[in-house]
Amino acid sequence: MTLPPGPSAPAAFQTARLVARPVPFLESCRRRYGETFTAQVLRVGPMVFISDPASIKTLFGADRQNTIAPGRNVVLAPVLGRRSLLLLEGKEHLRRRKLMLPPFHGERMRAYEAVMAEATEREVASWPVGRAFPLHPSMQAITLEVILRAVFGVEDDERRALLRRNLVGILATTRSPRAIGMTIGRLRRLPVYRRVGEMLAEADEILLAEIAERRGDPRLASREDILSLLVGARFEDGSTMNDAELRDQLMTLLMAGHETTATGLAWAFDLLFRAPQKLQRLRAELAQGGHEYLDAAIEETLRVRPVVPFIGRQLRVPTELGAYELPEGTTVMPSIYLAHTRRDLYPDPQAFRPERFLDGGPDTYSWIPFGGGTRRCIGAAFAQLEMRVVMRTVLGRAELRPATNQAEPIVRRNVTLSPRNGTPAILVSRHPARRLAATV
Ligand code: HEM
Numbered sequence: 001m002t003l004p005p006g007p008s009a010p011a012a013f014q015t016a017r018l019v020a021r022p023v024p025f026l027e028s029c030r031r032r033y034g035e036t037f038t039a040q041v042l043r044v045g046p047m048v049f050i051s052d053p054a055s056i057k058t059l060f061g062a063d064r065q066n067t068i069a070p071g072r073n074v075v076l077a078p079v080l081g082r083r084s085l086l087l088l089e090g091k092e093h094l095r096r097r098k099l100m101l102p103p104f105h106g107e108r109m110r111a112y113e114a115v116m117a118e119a120t121e122r123e124v125a126s127w128p129v130g131r132a133f134p135l136h137p138s139m140q141a142i143t144l145e146v147i148l149r150a151v152f153g154v155e156d157d158e159r160r161a162l163l164r165r166n167l168v169g170i171l172a173t174t175r176s177p178r179a180i181g182m183t184i185g186r187l188r189r190l191p192v193y194r195r196v197g198e199m200l201a202e203a204d205e206i207l208l209a210e211i212a213e214r215r216g217d218p219r220l221a222s223r224e225d226i227l228s229l230l231v232g233a234r235f236e237d238g239s240t241m242n243d244a245e246l247r248d249q250l251m252t253l254l255m256a257g258h259e260t261t262a263t264g265l266a267w268a269f270d271l272l273f274r275a276p277q278k279l280q281r282l283r284a285e286l287a288q289g290g291h292e293y294l295d296a297a298i299e300e301t302l303r304v305r306p307v308v309p310f311i312g313r314q315l316r317v318p319t320e321l322g323a324y325e326l327p328e329g330t331t332v333m334p335s336i337y338l339a340h341t342r343r344d345l346y347p348d349p350q351a352f353r354p355e356r357f358l359d360g361g362p363d364t365y366s367w368i369p370f371g372g373g374t375r376r377c378i379g380a381a382f383a384q385l386e387m388r389v390v391m392r393t394v395l396g397r398a399e400l401r402p403a404t405n406q407a408e409p410i411v412r413r414n415v416t417l418s419p420r421n422g423t424p425a426i427l428v429s430r431h432p433a434r435r436l437a438a439t440v
Contacts (some may be wrong), residue, residue, distance in 0.1 A: 003046055004324055006038035015042040022309050023410055023417065024336055031117070031200040035338070036322050044070055047331045048324075049310070051338035051347075053365035055321040059313055059332055060373030064094075068375065069312025069331045074413060076174060076255050079200065081248030085378070088257060093233060094374060098250065103229035106381040111224040114152040116386050119145040127427045134405035134422030135269050139262035142390055144168070144254075147274045151253050153225025156264040159206055166203040167254065172198060175413055177261065203265060205249050226253065257379045261386050263416050266408075266423045268298060268391060271352045273402035278354060286392055296357035298387045302369035304352055307416050309337040311371045336368050337417075347359070399428040 006029060007014055017025040018039060026049065029037045036055070038046045042156050047069075050056060059066070059427065068091050082087060085096050102108075119142045127133060144164065155158045173196050214220060214231045221232065227250060234240055241249065265427045272279045278297065285293045319326050326332065341349040345366045346356065361367065370377035377383070394400070408419035 003038045004036045005033045011040040051335045057365045063373030066313045081249040083245040084252040099233045103226045109385045115149045116389040124397045136266035136422035139265040143262040151226040166199040169199045261383045263307045268301040270408045270423045296354035299357040300354040302341045306336040310335045
């Protein structure tokens with residue numbers, strides 16, 4: 001069995017290109033070798049990239065047999081903990097997933113709308129008028145606040161401030177290239193990593209206190225935050241998650257849900273800044289109380305600027321994908337970026353056109369910003385609602401204009417593709433808070 005063709009450059013060179021500039025690397029491979037190709041990656045070996053909906057469907061359909069690709073979230077593992085949903089495999093993974101999915105069900109998400117709108121209002125109120133500032137950090141502040149309130153359910157202001165301080169420090173380290181040092185035993189003794197260790201210990205202490213209080217809270221059944229729902233959730237045998245595991249899942253929800261959503265939002269504003277007519281259409285729709293075009297703009301943002309460019313699986317059984325019979329053990333990477341920029345599915349694929357998503361949109365395996373199969377993002381409905389509420393609130397409260405006429409270049413940050421300069425914007429004026437006619 002031969003693997004699909006791919007570059008013959010040394011693995012170190014290919015790895016450097018994939019890590020430093022994933023988009024140009026993936027695009028050049030597609031141009032030279034077609035939609036399915038093999039890259040050689042240090043410490044992993046061959047990685048077969050796919051981007052055709054039929055192969056993606058087959059691969060996601062076999063999630064119960066396959067495992068996640070080696071190296072997934074290696075940088076985050078020390079923060080997530082060993083029981084994290086992101087890292088578990090097989091039966092252990094499915095058991096947790098079953099328990100954690102119901103709190104994220106689409107219908108339930110409305111409970112968090114007010115928290116999302118309030119966090120946005122507060123952030124918008126802090127923006128300077130007439131001076132350039134980057135939107136991305138503001139979006140990070142909003143999504144962090146939403147996690148602290150809606151997911152962790154921390155009500156005490158002082159405790160939330162302390163937790164926020166520690167988490168911001170931890171997140172800053174995981175976002176930077178030096179994060180790799182956290183995974184290397186000897187380096188962990190360096191002051192920078194020791195400090196991360198201290199911040200993690202302090203954050204854990206607060207989370208464990210929250211969990212303990214929740215267990216004894218007579219209001220538990222009526223509370224809406226996700227931690228309360230997880231504390232009350234039972235496995236099939238009637239048992240519940242223990243404290244250490246709940247802590248790992250909270251860290252997982254933070255790590256998986258905070259930066260990703262903030263980055264999606266920063267891209268949405270950047271794309272709208274370069275498309276004034278579409279921004280105008282969006283504003284007009286919001287003024288009328290609708291959100292169809294807004295939802296389409298969010299879907300189109302996640303298509304043309306997928307926050308996560310690829311995901312991975314390791315085959316546990318030989319599998320036919322397209323023209324290839326791939327052996328057991330092969331690492332297969334569905335490339336979200338390449339699937340979303342196929343000319344046959346999306347004519348003029350680099351153009352930002354929310355209209356593509358009006359009237360139905362593409363099929364399930366052509367739009368995969370949240371992955372798929374039994375590992376599909378459990379926060380997809382949460383993230384899409386949050387993007388909707390934040391954008392609606394920002395556009396309703398602020399007259400923003402771009403601070404440059406350059407579209408943001410794409411850079412890789414940890415597992416995400418981010419706007420390089422953080423989407424600089426200028427606040428022209430703030431509108432008084434008004435009750436928007438829309439219900440989202
Ligand atoms: C725009 C925002 C987001 C994007 C683009 C995104 C994307 C993804 C992707 C690509 C995966 C891997 C799927 C796979 O391997 O098939 C994933 C997994 C996951 N996401 Fe998200 N995500 C977002 C927001 C969130 C939010 C808000 C939460 C929770 C608060 C969340 C929680 C998770 C979890 C727990 C997993 C692991 C699922 C599993 O392995 O079973 N994500 N996400």
